[in-house]
Amino acid sequence: MAKISVLGAGSWGTALSILLYNNGHEVILWSALGEEITTLREKREHVSKLPGVKIPEPIDITIDLERSLRDADVAILAVPSPYTRSTCKRMASFVKNGQKIVNVAKGVEEKTLLTLSEIIEQELPQANVSVLSGPSHAEEVGKGLPTTCVVSSHQRETAEYLQGIFMSPVFRVYTTPDMLGVELGAALKNVIALAAGTADGLGYGDNTKAALITRGIAEISRLGVKMGARMETFYGLSGIGDLIVTCASVHSRNRKAGYLMGKGYTMEQAMAEVKMIVEGVYSAKAAKELGGGTGQIKLRYVYDMFVARFAWLARVISFEAFSMMVDEALERMKKMLESNKAMQTLVSGEAGEVNE
Numbered sequence: 001m002a003k004i005s006v007l008g009a010g011s012w013g014t015a016l017s018i019l020l021y022n023n024g025h026e027v028i029l030w031s032a033l034g035e036e037i038t039t040l041r042e043k044r045e046h047v048s049k050l051p052g053v054k055i056p057e058p059i060d061i062t063i064d065l066e067r068s069l070r071d072a073d074v075a076i077l078a079v080p081s082p083y084t085r086s087t088c089k090r091m092a093s094f095v096k097n098g099q100k101i102v103n104v105a106k107g108v109e110e111k112t113l114l115t116l117s118e119i120i121e122q123e124l125p126q127a128n129v130s131v132l133s134g135p136s137h138a139e140e141v142g143k144g145l146p147t148t149c150v151v152s153s154h155q156r157e158t159a160e161y162l163q164g165i166f167m168s169p170v171f172r173v174y175t176t177p178d179m180l181g182v183e184l185g186a187a188l189k190n191v192i193a194l195a196a197g198t199a200d201g202l203g204y205g206d207n208t209k210a211a212l213i214t215r216g217i218a219e220i221s222r223l224g225v226k227m228g229a230r231m232e233t234f235y236g237l238s239g240i241g242d243l244i245v246t247c248a249s250v251h252s253r254n255r256k257a258g259y260l261m262g263k264g265y266t267m268e269q270a271m272a273e274v275k276m277i278v279e280g281v282y283s284a285k286a287a288k289e290l291g292g293g294t295g296q297i298k299l300r301y302v303y304d305m306f307v308a309r310f311a312w313l314a315r316v317i318s319f320e321a322f323s324m325m326v327d328e329a330l331e332r333m334k335k336m337l338e339s340n341k342a343m344q345t346l347v348s349g350e351a352g353e354v355n356e
Contacts, residue, residue, distance in 0.1 A: 001025055002165055005072040007087065009036055009061070010276070011049035011138035012104060013078030018142055020076075021056050023168050028060040030068035032079075032087075037063045049276070053142035069094040074102060074165060077120065080277035081107025081187075084116050088123035097126045102151070102162060104132045106186035107279045108286035115183040128155070130162055131179055133186040134237040135245035137252070141171065148172045150237045152179040174237065181233030184224045189243040190254045190280030191287050192216035196247035197255035201262015213240075213247055223291045254280040 002025045006017045009031035017029045031037050040046060044055045055061070062068050069075060069091065079087045084105060095101070101124065103116045114122070120129045134149030141147050151166065151173055153159040159175040166173045176182060192212055199208045220243075221234035233239055246252045257278040260270035271278050 002073040003071055004028070004074045004076060004165070005030065005068045006076045006078055007065075007068065007091070008076075008078030008080075008105075009033075009040060009046070010078065010080065011046060011142075013076070014040075014046045014050055014055065015053070015138035015142035016076055016078060016104065017059055018053065018055060019168065019171055020165070021059050022144075023165070025165065027058075028062060028068050028072075029055075030062055030065060032063070032065075032090075034063055037061055050138060050142050053139075065090055066094045069099075072099070074100045074162070077101055077103045077105065077116075079105060081105045081109075081116055081279050082277065082282055085109065085119050085123060088120055092124060095124050095127055099124075099127045100130065100158065100162070101127045102130045102132050105279070106133065106183075106190060107283050108184075108187045108290070110282050110286045113286055113289055115180065115187070117179055117183060128153075128158060130154075130158055131182050131186075132162070132166065132173075133182050133242065135241040137245065137249060139251045144170050146170050146172075148174070148237055148241075150174045150176055150182060152176050152182045154179070176233060176236070178230045178233045180227065181224055181229030182238040184227065184229055185220060185234050185239035186242060187279070187283045188220045188223070188287055189216070189239070189246050190278075191284045192220070192243060193246040193252055193254035194258040194261075194278075194280040194284065197252070197258025197260075198262040199258075200255070201259040209247060213243055216247075217243055219291070223287075227290070253278055257281070 004020050004025050004027050006013050006020070006027060006029045009029050013029065017027050021027045029040070031040070040055065040061050044057065045051070045053065046055075075095070077084065077087065084103070101120060103120060105116055108115055109119055117129050117131050120127065130151060130153035132149055132151045134147075136147050136149050147170065149166070149171070151159050151162045152175070153162065156175070156177070163173045163175050195216070196209050196212050199212060217234060217240050220239065221231055224234055225231050246254055249255065253274050253276045257270040257274050257280070260273055261267060265273065267281060271281065
């Protein structure tokens with residue numbers, strides 16, 4: 001049995017708390033919202049977000065962040081993506097060296113274009129960060145309906161440990177080392193889901209949605225690969241799997257927001273109607289910047305790819321010579337990335353827009 005702290009008592013955090021408790025773990029559920037804590041303690045149910053799903057009495061519900069993290073074997077970070085950084089800042093003094101933290105939110109930070117795990121590692125450098133993602137609506141996980149997800153960590157042993165923590169007869173977990181691919185698939189599918197919902201709101205049919213899903217995963221995977229992720233990740237649970245369920249499900253907040261906008265709602269009105277964080281709205285802006293809003297892919301990822309691909313040269317030439325080669329290559333990349341033609345080559349493929 002592990003002691004697990006779930007940070008964020010929304011629908012996903014609550015559903016995971018119930019799953020982990022049913023797996024035999026000691027669970028403490030934290031929220032920064034006093035009113036939410038009071039309601040959850042009194043009703044043992046998240047009435048507005050998970051109606052009909054009861055929270056077992058032994059699950060401790062608290063507003064005390066320090067107490068929730070004390071002696072925790074695993075901390076699950078389940079706050080909405082726009083609050084990831086601020087929550088990590090609050091956690092910083094309570095997180096021990098090597099603390100296992102699993103991010104289960106989905107998004108890319110709009111201002112920095114960082115993935116959520118990168119934000120966590122920036123704010124909590126002492127932590128051992130992993131991610132969990134996949135086609136997993138909280139409404140179904142909370143009811144114990146069969147679900148599959150994928151966990152990714154920097155260390156294989158950590159991924160396998162977390163796989164065992166989450167795994168149950170109705171919640172199957174796979175592992176992958178491709179953390180970047182998992183996070184990009186999770187974040188960018190929300191953008192396609194907004195478009196799919198808008199198409200539904202406009203009265204378009206299944207053909208249109210199929211086109212959005214298939215062309216959407218093509219664009220997501222191309223961008224992801226250019227940023228250093230693995231192509232096969234986008235054909236798995238955190239890619240096409242999550243994209244399908246988010247574009248089609250009645251539980252999808254991103255699809256619902258898009259549907260309302262297709263019916264004539266403004267973005268603000270749609271988000272207010274959904275009554276939950278619509279992460280695709282934030283990720284759409286970040287995705288535009290990542291994929292061509294300014295005609296550039298994040299240079300940092302290009303740099304990382306270059307170093308990873310040619311690191312073997314550092315073993316046969318001097319480090320100084322290798323560094324000079326990298327710097328020269330970066331200058332050339334900067335000039336290339338200034339042209340729209342270079343962007344089309346990097347993201348759309350040599351054969352042009354119509355090539356799958």
